[in-house]
Amino acid sequence: MTWLITxxxxxxxxxxxxAMAEAGEQVAVYDDLSxxxxxxxxxxxxxxxxxxxxxxxxxxAFADLNVQGVVHLAAKKQVGESVEKPLLYYRxxxxxxxxxxxxxxxxxxxxxxxxxSAAVYGMPDVDLVTEETPCLPINPYGExxxxxxxxxxAAGAAYGISTACLRYFNVAGAARPELADTGVFNIIPxxxxxxxxxxxxxxxGTDYDTPDGTCVRDYIHIEDLATAHLAxxxxxxxxxxxxDLTLNVGTGRGVSVREMADLIAEVTGRPDLAAETAARRxxxxxxxxxxxxxxxxxxxxxxxxxxxxxxxxxxxxxxxHHPEARLR
Numbered sequence: 001m002t003w004l005i006t007x008x009x010x011x012x013x014x015x016x017x018x019a020m021a022e023a024g025e026q027v028a029v030y031d032d033l034s035x036x037x038x039x040x041x042x043x044x045x046x047x048x049x050x051x052x053x054x055x056x057x058x059x060x061a062f063a064d065l066n067v068q069g070v071v072h073l074a075a076k077k078q079v080g081e082s083v084e085k086p087l088l089y090y091r092x093x094x095x096x097x098x099x100x101x102x103x104x105x106x107x108x109x110x111x112x113x114x115x116x117s118a119a120v121y122g123m124p125d126v127d128l129v130t131e132e133t134p135c136l137p138i139n140p141y142g143e144x145x146x147x148x149x150x151x152x153x154a155a156g157a158a159y160g161i162s163t164a165c166l167r168y169f170n171v172a173g174a175a176r177p178e179l180a181d182t183g184v185f186n187i188i189p190x191x192x193x194x195x196x197x198x199x200x201x202x203x204x205g206t207d208y209d210t211p212d213g214t215c216v217r218d219y220i221h222i223e224d225l226a227t228a229h230l231a232x233x234x235x236x237x238x239x240x241x242x243x244d245l246t247l248n249v250g251t252g253r254g255v256s257v258r259e260m261a262d263l264i265a266e267v268t269g270r271p272d273l274a275a276e277t278a279a280r281r282x283x284x285x286x287x288x289x290x291x292x293x294x295x296x297x298x299x300x301x302x303x304x305x306x307x308x309x310x311x312x313x314x315x316x317x318x319x320x321h322h323p324e325a326r327l328r
Contacts, residue, residue: 002026003233004067006052006100007074008045009036011181012115012168012222016071018042018175019226020233028065030058031074040179052096055103062107069111069237070104071229072097075144078185079119082141093144094151101155111236112152113229114165118218118248120146121167123285130291131167131246138283153244162236162243169218169250169290171225173310179222180317187217187257188311191264191275192318196325200273201264203257205280208287214257216287218250221305221313225249231299250290251303260311267311268325 003020007013008029013036020027021042029041032051041047046065050057052074061067075093076082082089097114104112119142120135137143149165156163172188174180184193191201206213228249236243261275295301319325 001068001237002028002065003069003071004028004030004061004065005071005073006030007036007072007115009033009038009040009047010073011179011183012171012225013073014040014179015175015222015226016073016229017045018179019223019230020071021045023230025230025233028061028067030061052100053092055099058100058103059106062103062109067107068109069113069233070100070109071113071115071233072100073115075115077117077141079139079141082139082144086140089140089144094147097148097151101151104161105155105159110161111233112156112161112163113232113236114148114152114163116149116165116167117142117145118167118169118250118288118290120149121288123283124288125285127287128252128289128291129248131248131294149246156242156244160242162239164232164236164243164245164247166228166232167246167248168225169220169248169288171222172219173221173223173305173313174317175223175226175313177313177317177320180314180321182321187260188264188314189318191261192268192315192322192325195264195268195270195273196318196322198273201261201275203261203275203277205284206277207280210256210286212256212258215284216254216256216289218253218289219255219260219307219310220250220303221310224303224305228295228299228301231301235299245298247295247298248290248292249295250292252290252292254287254289255307260307263307263311267308267315
């Protein structure tokens with residue numbers, strides 16, 4: 001069978017495509033290349049350029065590639081932009097998913113893995129976030145991911161499709177430098193960017209109810225996240241009946257922003273650029289750390305990479321795309 005990976009030329013998608021192809025799965029990529037790059041794809045993996053809003057292009061891809069399973073990663077994913085452009089996010093993330101599901105149903109697809117997010121939880125006030133923690137998203141991005149889960153589950157139940165919704169926590173690192181994240185939207189590349197410009201990284205808020213007063217997050221290596229997709233896809237493919245999974249994908253280990261800043265200073269060789277503090281940002285919860293019990297039980301999956309490997313591989317990728325970073 002062929003797995004169609006939407007958004008497979010992006011940062012996460014290319015890692016998923018690589019992990020699945022290396023494991024012997026037949027994969028193809030469907031991507032509009034608005035933020036992805038064809039050069040990221042493993043050799044021999046076919047690419048169809050198109051939007052998930054284009055039903056005609058989807059129908060052609062499903063038929064030409066004999067698609068029987070979908071891993072859906074194509075989406076808009078910037079929280080701040082979602083606040084500024086909610087209609088764009090609902091159109092791309094919710095309506096686009098609806099169109100994709102319609103095409104998948106008509107093509108007789110039997111398995112569907114959906115890229116969700118810990119953003120569905122909003123600001124949980126718990127030590128470990130389980131899949132039973134109430135979903136109270138606080139921005140349009142999180143809302144579209146929660147709505148996406150509803151759509152996927154409903155379609156699966158109605159049309160006999162086995163589904164898995166994977167709620168990512170904070171993704172970092174790279175399998176190879178050329179596959180690194182090129183955006184500057186998350187904490188690690190944001191700190192790299194300031195260091196590259198000779199500026200001290202920023203820590204937003206030091207008065208949280210955490211051991212060192214800074215926010216605590218769960219960081220997962222992109223290679224671990226990719227193997228979680230592989231495990232979910234194989235689980236769905238191997239089921240005799242229809243399945244419906246919703247799983248956190250994290251490490252269960254909390255890392256404070258202060259700890260992250262200290263490690264980044266060490267890895268980049270710039271201890272002289274110690275992080276400086278700034279006021280809290282609205283909407284930042286004190287602690288968001290995943291419970292990994294359910295995914296271990298259902299898929300036998302757990303994360304293997306440590307924080308240092310995430311930061312080191314991310315830095316190597318950053319320097320490939322920003323060679324001036326090593327010159328300082």
